[in-house]
Amino acid sequence: MTGNDGYERSSRRLDQWLWFSRFVRSRSLAARLCTAGLVTVNGAATTKSNHPVRLGDIVAVPQGGFRRTVRVLAFGARRGPAPEARGLYEETAAAVRIAETEPEWVPLLGDEGPDL
Numbered sequence: 001m002t003g004n005d006g007y008e009r010s011s012r013r014l015d016q017w018l019w020f021s022r023f024v025r026s027r028s029l030a031a032r033l034c035t036a037g038l039v040t041v042n043g044a045a046t047t048k049s050n051h052p053v054r055l056g057d058i059v060a061v062p063q064g065g066f067r068r069t070v071r072v073l074a075f076g077a078r079r080g081p082a083p084e085a086r087g088l089y090e091e092t093a094a095a096v097r098i099a100e101t102e103p104e105w106v107p108l109l110g111d112e113g114p115d116l
Contacts, residue, residue: 011052
């Protein structure tokens with residue numbers, strides 16, 4: 001892939017790649033995940049959204065209540081449809097649950113109800 005200057009691109013910004021590959025709904029959300037240290041590249045947490053991602057890198061990113069781990073296969077030229085986005089990476093491991101999707105319900109009152 002060539003950049004705007006006509007030279008072959010060897011990396012892409014992490015936040016942009018996460019958005020192109022449809023792991024996040026917006027690039028600003030991708031940037032917030034990066035700066036919070038929730039995204040790892042090759043096992044190291046990154047705190048910069050402009051961290052370079054290269055072909056073959058292993059990226060772990062939270063998505064919903066899961067952490068997905070993928071290998072970067074391509075950079076992409078745009079945020080395309082989902083089938084195009086799936087061509088930018090391959091899953092390297094099964095998604096791991098990191099949080100409950102629904103919080104447990106805890107009753108405010110005991111099983112017997114209020115004392116009247």
